[in-house]
Amino acid sequence: MKLLEGKTVLVTGGSTGIGRAAAIGAAQHGANVAINYASSDDKAASCVAEIEALGQRGLAVKGDVALPESATDFVNKAVEAFGRVDVMVSNAGICPFHAFLDMPVETVDRTFRVNLHGAYYMVQAAANQMVRQGQGGAIVAVSSISALVGGEFQTHYTPTKAGVHSLMQSAAIALGKYGIRCNSVLPGTILTEINKEDLADQDKRDRMTARIPLGRLGESEDLAGPIVFLASDMAAYVTGAALLVDGGAFVNLQ
Ligand SMILES: NC(=O)C1=CN([C@@H]2O[C@H](COP(=O)(O)OP(=O)(O)OC[C@H]3O[C@@H](n4cnc5c(N)ncnc54)[C@H](O)[C@@H]3O)[C@@H](O)[C@H]2O)C=CC1
Numbered sequence: 001m002k003l004l005e006g007k008t009v010l011v012t013g014g015s016t017g018i019g020r021a022a023a024i025g026a027a028q029h030g031a032n033v034a035i036n037y038a039s040s041d042d043k044a045a046s047c048v049a050e051i052e053a054l055g056q057r058g059l060a061v062k063g064d065v066a067l068p069e070s071a072t073d074f075v076n077k078a079v080e081a082f083g084r085v086d087v088m089v090s091n092a093g094i095c096p097f098h099a100f101l102d103m104p105v106e107t108v109d110r111t112f113r114v115n116l117h118g119a120y121y122m123v124q125a126a127a128n129q130m131v132r133q134g135q136g137g138a139i140v141a142v143s144s145i146s147a148l149v150g151g152e153f154q155t156h157y158t159p160t161k162a163g164v165h166s167l168m169q170s171a172a173i174a175l176g177k178y179g180i181r182c183n184s185v186l187p188g189t190i191l192t193e194i195n196k197e198d199l200a201d202q203d204k205r206d207r208m209t210a211r212i213p214l215g216r217l218g219e220s221e222d223l224a225g226p227i228v229f230l231a232s233d234m235a236a237y238v239t240g241a242a243l244l245v246d247g248g249a250f251v252n253l254q
């Protein structure tokens with residue numbers, strides 16, 4: 001059963017990792033997919049090729065999510081290509097691990113701008129388009145287990161993920177009257193580029209794995225199903241919710 005047949009799905013940071021898995025998952029479920037990407041034209045092109053190989057239409061739009069104009073540009077180009085926006089997956093993010101006491105101002109600023117401001121502008125631009133269309137829509141933000149728990153080297157990052165989680169709650173209230181649902185997924189530790197260097201430390205990797213009742217770190221594809229579900233009409237009465245996708249790590253105190 002295809003859950004997103006005929007829908008147009010937009011994904012930020014869609015050329016790699018969780019965003020790419022969401023884009024491909026949406027295409028497997030019958031959606032045309034536009035991805036926003038920051039830098040690598042080759043990775044974006046290969047994602048579009050994968051979407052097209054599934055028989056769907058794909059589009060890649062370059063843009064820094066930290067800039068408000070990237071959001072309107074992304075939405076406008078997707079509408080030009082596909083006629084509408086049904087789903088926004090706000091996923092782009094960075095996590096430059098760093099100690100707290102000597103955290104550079106620029107690192108804090110950039111992390112906030114990409115992860116939180118970027119999500120805000122993208123969600124707002126998509127919501128305005130959905131309101132203009134008058135047929136509702138779905139927004140899924142990629143927050144994190146880090147919205148709920150801290151990290152010694154993530155003092156600049158975890159507040160952005162709590163912020164994204166909170167943004168989905170408030171947007172769910174603001175947009176409910178338009179039939180637009182807003183939810184977040186809260187991934188645990190997923191093996192992607194964002195933590196490749198951090199998890200090269202085998203001790204840390206083993207500690208993270210030991211905390212997970214399902215016995216393994218996550219893969220990007222583990223997020224595709226939950227994101228597609230929240231984007232689909234199967235979740236028609238789900239809004240303002242947050243879905244942990246962490247193999248059980250959060251609940252594992254002892
Ligand atoms: N990997 C993990 O363990 C977890 C990741 N997350 C979140 O998942 C999201 C995706 O990250 P991953 O797939 O893990 O890593 P990733 O590094 O593969 O993906 C991040 C994507 O965002 C893009 N991006 C970064 N800055 C951007 C900008 N200014 N404008 C446009 N795109 C930009 C990157 O180019 C990349 O494609 C992030 O928001 C991250 O915080 C949340 C929880 C756990």
Ligand SMILES: C[C@H](O)[C@@H]1OC(=O)[C@H](O)[C@@H]1O
Pocket residue numbers: 095143144145146151161187188189190194195198
């Ligand atoms: C990048 C980290 O490995 C990852 O990011 C998150 O949001 C998770 O909490 C992990 O710490």
